[in-house]
Amino acid sequence: MKILVGISKAPDTTTKIKFTNDNKEFDESGVQYIVNPYDEWYALVRGIEVKEAQGGSVTTITVGKEDVDPIIRKALAVGADDAVRIDSEPKDAYHVASQIANYAKENDYDMVLLGKETINYNGSQVGGMVAEIMDLPYISNASKMDLDGNKATIVRDIQGGKETLEVETPFVLSAAKGMAEQRIPNMRGIMAARSKKLEVVEPVDAEELTEVVSYALPPEKGDVKLVDPENVEELVELLHKEAKVI
Amino acid sequence: MAVLAFVDTQEGKISKSSYEVVSYAAKVADKEGGEAVAITYGDVDNGDLEALGKYGAKKVLVNKSVTNMLPTKLAKLTAAAAEQEGADIIVFAQDFTGKSVAPILSAKLKAGLVSGAVDYPDTSDGFVVKKNVFSGKAFAMYKVNTEKKVISILPNSVGKEEVGGTAQVEEFSADLGDSRITVTNVEKANTDGGIPLTEADLVVSAGRGLKGPENWGMIEEFAKNLGAATACSRPVSDVGWRPHHEHVGQTGIAIRPNLYIAVGISGAIQHLAGVNGSKVIVVINTDPEAPFFKAADYGIVGDAFEVVPKLNKAIEAFQAEN
Numbered sequence: 001m002k003i004l005v006g007i008s009k010a011p012d013t014t015t016k017i018k019f020t021n022d023n024k025e026f027d028e029s030g031v032q033y034i035v036n037p038y039d040e041w042y043a044l045v046r047g048i049e050v051k052e053a054q055g056g057s058v059t060t061i062t063v064g065k066e067d068v069d070p071i072i073r074k075a076l077a078v079g080a081d082d083a084v085r086i087d088s089e090p091k092d093a094y095h096v097a098s099q100i101a102n103y104a105k106e107n108d109y110d111m112v113l114l115g116k117e118t119i120n121y122n123g124s125q126v127g128g129m130v131a132e133i134m135d136l137p138y139i140s141n142a143s144k145m146d147l148d149g150n151k152a153t154i155v156r157d158i159q160g161g162k163e164t165l166e167v168e169t170p171f172v173l174s175a176a177k178g179m180a181e182q183r184i185p186n187m188r189g190i191m192a193a194r195s196k197k198l199e200v201v202e203p204v205d206a207e208e209l210t211e212v213v214s215y216a217l218p219p220e221k222g223d224v225k226l227v228d229p230e231n232v233e234e235l236v237e238l239l240h241k242e243a244k245v246i
Numbered sequence: 247m248a249v250l251a252f253v254d255t256q257e258g259k260i261s262k263s264s265y266e267v268v269s270y271a272a273k274v275a276d277k278e279g280g281e282a283v284a285i286t287y288g289d290v291d292n293g294d295l296e297a298l299g300k301y302g303a304k305k306v307l308v309n310k311s312v313t314n315m316l317p318t319k320l321a322k323l324t325a326a327a328a329e330q331e332g333a334d335i336i337v338f339a340q341d342f343t344g345k346s347v348a349p350i351l352s353a354k355l356k357a358g359l360v361s362g363a364v365d366y367p368d369t370s371d372g373f374v375v376k377k378n379v380f381s382g383k384a385f386a387m388y389k390v391n392t393e394k395k396v397i398s399i400l401p402n403s404v405g406k407e408e409v410g411g412t413a414q415v416e417e418f419s420a421d422l423g424d425s426r427i428t429v430t431n432v433e434k435a436n437t438d439g440g441i442p443l444t445e446a447d448l449v450v451s452a453g454r455g456l457k458g459p460e461n462w463g464m465i466e467e468f469a470k471n472l473g474a475a476t477a478c479s480r481p482v483s484d485v486g487w488r489p490h491h492e493h494v495g496q497t498g499i500a501i502r503p504n505l506y507i508a509v510g511i512s513g514a515i516q517h518l519a520g521v522n523g524s525k526v527i528v529v530i531n532t533d534p535e536a537p538f539f540k541a542a543d544y545g546i547v548g549d550a551f552e553v554v555p556k557l558n559k560a561i562e563a564f565q566a567e568n
Contacts, residue, residue: 013496013516017383037497094353116345119381119496119519123361124340128317128349137426138317140346153430158315159342160256160442164431171426177497178490209358209392213374216385218522224529224539229548232557235528236564238544243526245505246448246472246564 001056001147001169003047004104005080006114006126008090009064009071010036013119019215026120026215035071038115040078041182042175046145047113048079049180054147056110057081063090063099069198076193077185083196088203091211093121097129098206105134110150110169116141116176127174137171143178249275250333251303252324253286254315254343260286260294262401262445263339265301269406270399271337272302273366278335281305284413285327287312287320292415299413301406307331307418314429317346319422324351326420328394338398341444348398357394364403381496381519400523401444402502435491443492446475449503451494451521453479455510455531455550459487464551465509468558471565477501479511495520510550513538530554 011017011031018027035044047058060075060083062068072083086099104112112134117124124140131138143162144155150169155162157176185193227235239246251271253264264286272282284298284306295306307327312319324347328336336351338344340362352359364385365376372389375397379386435442443449450469456462462476469476476492483493494501496516502523509530511517518541521527529542530553539545546553 011380013381013519015380017380019384041497093349093359094356097349097353121379121386122381123359124345125349125352125359125361128346129353131318132321132350132353138346138350139427140317141342157342158432159254159261159444161432161434163315163429164433166428166430167426177493207356209352209356210360210388210390212386213389214387215379216376216387218383218385221541221543224542224545226545226547229546229553229556232546232553233560233563235544235546235557236560239505239526239528240564240568243505243543245526246561 001050001054001110002108003050003056003058004107004109004112005039005044005047005058005060006100006112007039007044007060007062007072007075008036008115008118009033009062009068010119013037017217019217023214023216033071035074036115036118038117038119038175040075042177042179043113043115044075044078044080045180045183046175048183050147059084061086061100061103063088063096063203065089072198073193074185076196076198077189078183079189081196083198085198085200086203087200091208093123093125094129094209095206097126097133099203100126101130101133102204103201104130112172114172114174116174124174127172131172134172137167139165139167139171139173141176142173143176145173145179247278247280248283248331248333249278249280250324250328250331250336251282251284252336252338252344252347253284253298253306254339254341255286255288255290258289258291260290260298261339261341263341266399266401266404266406267337267339268298268301268303270366270404272409274335274337275302277369283307283327283331283333285324285418287323289313295415296412299411300408302409302411303413306413306415308415309418309420311419312422314432315343315346316425316427316429317350319425320347321350321354322422323420325354327418328355334394336396338396340398340400344398348396352396355394356392357396358390358392359396359398360388360390361398363397363399366404367397378523382500382522383519400502402504403523441473441475443475443477443494443501444499446501446503448472448474448505449477449501450474450507450509451477451479451511452482452509452550453511454481461551462488464554464558468554468561471558471561474507479517508538509554511538512536513541
């Protein structure tokens with residue numbers, strides 16, 4: 001199996017979110033970046049498992065400038081064979097999807113795996129867009145994938161339950177919890193990642209359909225109202241009369 | 247011009263968030279000068295479809311021959327409906343169906359997509375929609391620069407409004423092509439007859455503070471009495487005390503109920519990311535320094551094993567009176 005995995009940069013999950021330049025930009029000062037967890041834990045690891053079981057290759061693809069290289073090295077340390085970086089700022093989901101779709105089309109992959117969403121934009125957009133641009137089947141929010149030759153049996157989350165489906169390669173899949181378990185790179189993996197190939201590719205012209213004009217933080221929560229554990233009836237009263245949720 | 251509302255169904259029943267989608271589309275249509283039209287599929291009762299008029303739909307297009315949720319087909323169906331109705335704005339719910347269909351439709355129509363919208367479009371300077379980013383820790387204003395636009399709204403964020411009326415129902419068919427995907431099985435979420443977590447207005451959640459899976463009986467009983475769904479924190483699902491589908495948080499599922507009661511959960515930032523859209527948060531924890539209290543509306547500092555049974559009794563008494 002020749003597998004392409006989309007890897008995106010995301011701020012560490014413990015990051016305190018702040019904005020700068022009149023709330024027009026994300027404040028990167030002091031921010032630790034990680035591989036977007038859904039891309040790494042589920043899409044990348046499942047891709048590596050498939051390769052380990054039946055041979056083939058795992059290539060990662062990232063749209064970004066040089067600052068994403070450490071993130072790409074991390075994905076290589078986890079076990080990807082090589083990496084491609086499309087040398088452009090990621091502008092919007094359609095722009096990113098166009099870059100990935102174009103590269104994937106030219107290089108003939110059996111599957112394109114991505115995380116179900118990034119933890120910074122929470123869009124869940126790129127996977128479906130890549131599939132549509134490439135005219136491939138799209139399996140969203142997949143939690144399990146088994147392969148038998150070129151036939152995949154996949155379980156995905158749907159509204160109100162789970163759906164099991166069969167599809168032949170090639171396809172595009174977005175991965176969710178359950179697909180694989182996180183792998184912590186070992187020292188050998190980290191050393192090997194330094195010498196793995198990271199190809200930098202020029203972007204293609206692609207439209208941007210949307211742009212972020214500004215950011216805002218949610219209003220501060222007021223202080224918590226504490227209720228005496230000996231008087232839980234007061235909580236029921238507050239939920240009924242004040243909060244009006246029961 | 248029309249605003250198209252994508253109405254999702256499961257087993258012939260209209261999903262809860264679809265009423266919000268219709269209501270949202272109707273409000274946008276009012277503002278933009280047009281009508282709200284719904285597109286839906288599945289074996290739905292015509293009376294249920296006419297009743298979408300209550301939330302502002304003037305017309306409902308239904309394709310009863312499409313019964314599964316394959317995203318490519320649903321995107322084609324929606325694109326055909328948008329073309330017939332001359333709809334430039336198409337509204338989804340940002341649930342599993344919306345997340346799979348809206349991006350395909352967006353790429354197909356080259357229509358800018360705002361996913362996870364939490365407010366109505368602001369058209370004072372272009373077309374700008376506020377959406378959730380950083381897993382609920384912030385908002386971003388997204389400007390859509392294309393003539394056609396797709397918006398998927400976060401469930402339980404804008405609400406729905408009854409305006410009265412009955413929708414006209416029309417059968418609708420379109421060339422949906424052949425699917426390269428074969429669905430072999432559909433399994434309803436195992437909620438033991440309870441309420442699916444993503445649909446629940448009230449949620450009772452518990453974490454490591456409960457000390458072991460054998461102690462969940464009181465949580466389940468309390469949730470049942472309250473009419474709530476049950477959820478849990480990540481460590482608890484990781485060690486197998488509770489099923490994975492109950493895990494709420496950054497890497498599990500994000501929920502936006504009216505009431506979220508957290509028992510014995512410290513409130514790590516990753517957990518908060520999955521629940522910070524809740525309208526009201528109640529935290530019960532022995533540790534007064536638990537970070538969750540800072541995100542809570544109401545709190546009880548106390549031992550879950552004493553507080554929960556008491557609270558359960560208080561809820562029973564309250565329900566007997568009301």
